[in-house]
Amino acid sequence: MPDIDLGKTDPNFMRELTKRPGGERISACLTCQTCVASCPITEVNGTFNPARIIRMTLYGLREEVLGGDFIWLCTSCYACQERCPQGVRITEFMTQLKNMAVEAGYIPSGVKAQLDLVTGQGRIYPIDDFDNKKRNKIDLPSLPTSCDVVEKIFPKEG
Ligand code: SF4
Ligand code: SF4
Structure with missing residues (x-):
């Protein structure tokens, strides 16, 4: 990790997090690394480290x-949260970070594409006529290509 420039740190970041569900106990973290040892993502990608993300926060x-x-990269599997000896709600903390990232305008293009599909069509994978033709070929009924309740769930003005 590069050197930290204390002049660029933001103490309000931690305060904001601790007011959100899941962020209340992050300052109780002992850096014991139990979450790191439990995390399936860390196992395949050593650059992902939940304890370090807490420390950075x-x-x-x-x-x-x-x-x-x-x-x-966090898959919300809860393995870390189940085992944390300090009761840090790590998975929910990670969810709050994602929420805050979206609110601040940081959203990866793949996640944005999924968000647009869910709010526009109610699905992560769109269904089109081509998909329905393939379904019909094996005697499966066509599926609707749009979902009329989506606009009620995700009003455009919201
Ligand atoms: S398991 Fe809990 S106390 Fe240990 S490093 Fe992770 S968050 Fe901190
Ligand atoms: S919830 Fe996220 S950080 Fe925790 S163990 Fe699962 S993938 Fe890792």
Whole structure:
């Protein structure tokens, strides 16, 4: 990790997090690394480290955390949260980081594409006439290509 420029840290970042569900106990983290040892993502990608993300948040590294791709690697499996001896709600903390990243305008293009599909069509994978032709070929009924309740769930003005 590069040197930290304390002049660029933001103490409000941690305060904001601690007010959100899941962020309340991050300052209780002992850096014991139990979460790291439990994390299936760390096992395949050593650059992902939930304890380090907590530490970066405590240091007030807002831009580095919210603007980083790594927060999106968390699969919300809860293995870390189940085992944390300090009761840090790590999975929910990671979800709050993702929420804050979106609110601040940081959203990876793949996640944005999925968001647009869900809010536009109600699905992560769109269904079109081509898909329905393939379904019909094996005697499966066509599926609707749009979902009329999506606009009620995700009003355009919202
Ligand atoms: S398991 Fe809990 S106390 Fe240990 S490093 Fe992870 S968050 Fe911190
Ligand atoms: S919830 Fe996220 S950080 Fe925790 S173990 Fe699972 S993938 Fe890793």
